Amino acid sequence: MTKERFTALLQLYYDDKLSGAELQELLTAAEDPVYQVEFEAFIDKGFASGYFKGGSTPDQARKALSLIQLEGASQHTRAAVVWYRRPKYWAGAASLIFVLAMLLFYLAPSKKAQSQMAVIPQNADSLHIAPGSQKATLTLSDGSTLSLGNGSRPLSLTQGSSHLSTPDTGLLSYQALPDAGPAGSGYNTVSTPRGGTYRLQLPDGTRVWLNADTKITYPVAFGPSSRSVTVQGEAFFEVAAKAHQPFIVTTATSQTTVLGTAFNVNAYNDRPSSTITLLRGKVQVSTTGGSKVLQPGQQVGIDAKGALHQQLVDTTAVVAWKNGLFDFRSTDMATIMYQLEKWYDIHAVLKGGIGSRHFTGVFPRSYDAAVMLSVMQATDLDVTLNGKTLTLSPKKE
Numbered sequence: 547m548t549k550e551r552f553t554a555l556l557q558l559y560y561d562d563k564l565s566g567a568e569l570q571e572l573l574t575a576a577e578d579p580v581y582q583v584e585f586e587a588f589i590d591k592g593f594a595s596g597y598f599k600g601g602s603t604p605d606q607a608r609k610a611l612s613l614i615q616l617e618g619a620s621q622h623t624r625a626a627v628v629w630y631r632r633p634k635y636w637a638g639a640a641s642l643i644f645v646l647a648m649l650l651f652y653l654a655p656s657k658k659a660q661s662q663m664a665v666i667p668q669n670a671d672s673l674h675i676a677p678g679s680q681k682a683t684l685t686l687s688d689g690s691t692l693s694l695g696n697g698s699r700p701l702s703l704t705q706g707s708s709h710l711s712t713p714d715t716g717l718l719s720y721q722a723l724p725d726a727g728p729a730g731s732g733y734n735t736v737s738t739p740r741g742g743t744y745r746l747q748l749p750d751g752t753r754v755w756l757n758a759d760t761k762i763t764y765p766v767a768f769g770p771s772s773r774s775v776t777v778q779g780e781a782f783f784e785v786a787a788k789a790h791q792p793f794i795v796t797t798a799t800s801q802t803t804v805l806g807t808a809f810n811v812n813a814y815n816d817r818p819s820s821t822i823t824l825l826r827g828k829v830q831v832s833t834t835g836g837s838k839v840l841q842p843g844q845q846v847g848i849d850a851k852g853a854l855h856q857q858l859v860d861t862t863a864v865v866a867w868k869n870g871l872f873d874f875r876s877t878d879m880a881t882i883m884y885q886l887e888k889w890y891d892i893h894a895v896l897k898g899g900i901g902s903r904h905f906t907g908v909f910p911r912s913y914d915a916a917v918m919l920s921v922m923q924a925t926d927l928d929v930t931l932n933g934k935t936l937t938l939s940p941k942k943e
Contacts, residue, residue: 708766
């Protein structure tokens with residue numbers, strides 16, 4: 547196909563005049579990176595004109611396009627490129643018009659699903675599940691609690707030797723007072739519910755991002771020799787460098803010691819294992835089973851017995867949640883549904899062995915879950931929603 551033909555097909559798509567055969571021709575060509583310049587120009591045109599709406603951005607769309615082209619080139623399986631058109635029943639931020647946050651499915655047991663181009667069914671409104679938002683609860687040293695995030699009043703108060711404020715909706719900031727006293731003036735806790743996320747700046751300047759269903763406890767003023775916090779759930783840290791004051795993160799199974807670095811902690815109490823992933827700097831992770839020193843790009847997994855398992859990982863996917871994305875790389879469906887349960891505050895039931903199927907895709911967390919679930923319906927899965935219970939099972943032949 548020539549680039550002129552590809553551009554012409556994009557224009558037909560934009561004008562809503564694309565035939566079924568032409569759509570298949572365009573979808574097939576979309577996997578080829580040779581058309582990336584034309585595709586990106588089309589993305590920019592769509593966002594500039596307002597034709598593409600919803601929570602996605604041109605950068606997110608381009609990232610998804612790159613992933614599609616990468617996965618589409620795989621010799622092991624064919625990527626099913628999925629396009630969304632303007633669904634009339636979606637409104638506001640949930641109206642996903644054209645998602646180049648197109649999703650790629652690896653439903654390994656189904657060769658039929660691998661070889662088909664998936665088209666979105668027009669009944670996704672029955673699967674409406676609103677995404678999470680910026681919200682949390684702050685527990686002060688005296689046990690009193692304050693709501694943070696959407697709909698909450700701006701905060702300005704003093705705890706011990708720190709001043710607390712909420713300079714924007716999703717951030718709680720601590721500023722050490724000039725006459726800061728010694729540590730021991732009390733501890734605060736910030737906890738996010740299922741369906742919540744929040745950011746925190748500690749008195750030393752360390753920045754923390756909290757994923758859904760996460761809790762962090764810390765002193766309102768750090769001592770002179772160390773900085774210690776405890777975490778349950780998932781959090782990303784950008785630690786302020788202080789050579790003589792190590793930063794220590796304690797979970798139920800491990801202790802991570804750093805000086806100045808960026809790393810991710812995933813340690814939910816309802817999971818049998820946890821992980822520490824390093825993006826920059828160097829950390830030491832210790833458990834009852836030993837210790838490991840991590841270099842950037844490495845992750846250590848900690849099993850229920852405290853044993854450590856070190857490996858190289860794609861850190862972009864690990865911290866995608868912090869950047870507002872789900873980024874699945876041949877991820878099993880059981881793990882995907884666990885993440886969706888946390889973010890959308892639902893309960894997932896997987897039937898027929900589909901928990902072991904694998905999926906690859908990029909999906910903005912700001913979208914209604916109906917977007918992803920509709921893609922699943924379009925392949926070989928039955929997806930039903932009853933209240934907050936989501937059931938997935940293989941489609942009956």
